[in-house]
Amino acid sequence: MDNGSTDNRGPSRTAMMAAAGRAAHLIVDRPPHLFQDTVAETLLGERAAELISYHRESGDHPVLSGTRSQVSARSHYTEARLAAGEFEQYVILGAGLDSFAYRSPLAGRVAVYEVDHPATQAWKRELLAAAGIGFSTVEFVGVDFERDNLAAELTAYGFDPNRPALVSWLGVTMYLTESAIGATLDTLSGWAPGTELVMEYALLPELRDESGCVFAEFALAATAEQGEPMLSFFSPESVTALLDRHGFGVAEHISQHTAVDAALWQRADGLRPVDFCRLVRAHIPGRTRI
Template structure:
């Protein structure tokens, strides 16, 4: 963020906005605020999808960001009253979902990212009273303390989403953040997106990675960490989580949503894991890394 707004956060928001313009029904997900939030950049970014929408990176981004949002937000129906969005980037849940007035929403990201987002929200005239902004410099700040200072109740379970982030972090940064999440209340549920190593990717996932990974590295946001489902399960178990499922992009939305006539198709490059915290652990005072946030 020292070099400007996260490009990957913008690409993720553009992918959600473009899905409603470029692709056909049935929609994987309907983010009706992303284009407004992007402001003057929206037309330019969506235009790329209009012109090159069948390119593996653009179609792959639209499939990825919309499928993962569909799955994650659907979990709020399980009755959570607190929703923590790690690496929130340009996530728009708090500004479009009726549930945002029934759930306490905590957007966690680097302070510079949040300043940029707040500028976009103000320019778009979007009401921000449904979100709590938790600016965290993970090299110096304690996530749990910063959340509590903004009203988060550590005695009540929360849904924690961690999408489009882990692949940009080192393994130690990921485990340090999990150590903090492990101190949350039992019943807390984590939905974490992670990238697969090359040998587990399918044809579409490999094609997406061939283009996307060099592009993000050139922008200064390289993918650093990859997990097999078994390896990630071991790490999560060690922090007091029980893995409920690992879910592919294909299975993250109802099957009928993949019956399409446009270029969207599921790719097995990134998966989601849903894990439930049963026994809180004692963590240190520091965590590490939220990454670019809400990224493709």
């Protein structure tokens, strides 16, 4: 859960929860790890100890273990898609405290564009500077989605819409209305054929498994209390229809269980996949992506 937004009370709580989940996964959960985010703890700075302590002390709580599995599995899948393709541009919508550009060797061969609210971008730059983490290899594209033109802002920072890109949209759509999601898809659909989108969405209540229902019971209340309520829920069929209306062809829907190698779920600890959110991989037709 990482919509990267801020409100009048300060930095995004969901962005911090997501980063803490990725950091805590390496501390609380046993190997094999689903994903290796070696920067998240440092990026959280003085808040790291507090946020990770919740996982240390109550790591089996459904919302905490579910958050770790969610943020780790989705990052594993998305960055594996980037590694497998020939993309030269990587756009991270609602980047929050995503750490790809500061730890992955892939960052040296792709142009990275982190898109988020200007206030979130300023907050993140402060955290990076305080941690001594360089950020010269990433473009921070500050966008207020209610007022700014996403395509124009990205182009101003050097993004080339005529070259295929991988677009990561994780932990965001559940906090938006369907019309707002559609408006962003309209913008993306004008980019080069072969552009690929990995988008996370929340499932309708009747499609969640037992662990997903338990996770939702806690997560929905927590995010609403923090001022970032979840607004949109889908079935795979309705997501496919939405993407089709906006010019995308769907390649696959991915659950947490299938987002990582099956062997990674053969675990000695209690971390398990939670069917509350899924990923969809879609592309702009015109160039085949395997």
